[in-house]
Amino acid sequence: MSKVLVLNASYEPLNITSWRRAVVLMLKGKAEQVEHNGKMLYPDFPLPTVIRLRHYVRVPYKEIPLTRRNILHRDSHSCQYCGCTGDDLTLDHVLPRSRGGGDTWENIATACVRCNVKKGNRTPKEANMFLHHQPRRPYSSLHFEVAKHVKSGTHREWQKYVIGL
Template sequence: MGQVLVLNASYEPLNITTWRRAVVMMLKGKAESLEHDPCRQLRQGTNLPTVIRLRQYVRVPFRQLPLTRRNLFQRDNHTCQYCGSRENQLSIDHVMPRSRGGGDTWENVTTACLSCNVRKGNRTPREASMPLRHVPRRPASSLSFEARRQIHSGHHQEWAKYVIGA
């Protein structure tokens, strides 16, 4: 808990911060509270914020989400992209096998259960007659990716209206 979604003045998600930092920004007049937790209060009787918006627009450089095993499984919703199974142990499959020039990129790796990965082997999905359920793509941004993870895990449902694709 204790996490606060920070929106730019234009209502674009900027960051996820602690409630302490959010309260300090509000007290300094740099941000306003848009959503709050009715169950948690500060000593003064003020509800803790869960979404704040900056009063001044801030330009932020784009950061790409790193390709990690955890991020890949999250992108694919912990589901085999060949058979749709969520029960079996998952592994990482290269759509174009590495031995045939395929690289470690968001567009070339996908989640597969062990049996599908072995069955596909050193072939492309087309050669193995195993079509992918979703075309692998790079996630939009690391912030929206993390925010969607928080929303789908049951935390911070109120963030959904501020995060595209949540």
């Protein structure tokens, strides 16, 4: 079957769970169905794809570490200048370190070796190169997992509940 996106009472994404766990939460009255895919579990009981908890749950903020793996994941393992994918991807500082650019989510983008060398020690504007997506900090660790499901096409209905997709 499929996975289900769990939203907090405030419609903030909390978790991805199994359809069985989602149905149990609904039957216990702890959650309500927000979206379904048209498949029926029982007559008059559609299989949920998005549920919302009835009571707000406080979740402590968890910082996502700035690592090569997370940056590649954020940028969908593709060059942000030309769009090519492959194993020879590098990390490019949008504002070069020699000009005061630091190691931040907003200043590092994935680039192929060719584009990184072409850009060199210049800004994208100076090199006449344009970023497909402006680099930014992911909103939550769940962002990566939800993005994978949305981009694969299995759960397009999740996109409206996640900021930045």
